[in-house]
Amino acid sequence: MEIPDLGLGTYKMKETDECATAVETAIDVGYRHIDTAQMYGNEAAVGDGIMRADVDRGDLFVASKIEPEALGYDDVLESTRASAQKLGADSIDLMYIHWPTDAYDPEETLPALDELVDEGLVERIGLSNFRPDQLEDAIDRLDAPVYAHQVEMHPMLPQEELHELAVEHDHRLVAYCPIARNQVTEVEEIRRVAEKHDASPAQVSLAWLTRKENVTAIPKAASEDHIRDNYAALDVELDEEDVAAIDGIDERRRIVDFEEAPWNHN
Secondary structure, three states: OOOOOEOEEOOOOOOOHHHHHHHHHHHHHOOOEEEOOHHHOOHHHHHHHHHHOOOOHHHOEEEEEEOOOOOOHHHHHHHHHHHHHHHOOOOEOEEEEOOOOOOOOHHHHHHHHHHHHHHOOEOOEEEEOOOHHHHHHHHHHOOOOEEEEEEEOEOOEOOHHHHHHHHHHOOEEEEEOOOHHHHHHHOHHHHHHHHHOOOOHHHHHHHHHHOOOOEEEOOEOOOHHHHHHHHHHHHOOOOHHHHHHHHOOOOOOOOOOOOOOHHHOO
């Protein structure tokens, strides 16, 4: 199964029934892609929600990410095996390196991911929050192909260079914070397009992303209404004029930023 254009993000959903219910609801609504991470602390709840849903596990695409401090060779193997157990999965569809920060050592981290693919515990390798140079270095080092690169991406942070690399290397660019934590509502160009289509600014942002080549969006949502509203973005059909208006937004805004982030250390 290939990664769907839209998925459910589960950031800040704790290990509670709320998370499991959101996952179950999303699957019932039509989502087939669920994204979690070791550092979210909710893999078991995600697994519970998947188990509750009335959809065959083989019809779902489930992704997780390795804890940023667990990137030594043995740590990668052990933590990923623990993730599979929590998710109730024989194999994980996509496993990302969450952050290439201080604990990241390409000579240790990347061979461990290749081993997990060889074992069959991980179906596909992903990277997350890599600078372009780090991304290309990892692609060169890995035996298995990079299937996806997950980064913050929305109309105020369009990630042109990373998108070009995704198309060039034929991997998916997976957009987190795809509605900029609802700050897209503040952008006049997006509001105009939303009004034209009788849609919300959030739906327009998601439609703009999923219309792009090799791009998947993973908005986080907990309530049924929010889950349904995001999914309805798949029915918003932007025309060339709409896309040009959004592409022309010149404001740049990054939501997730901190001193240790890779882009702050070139």
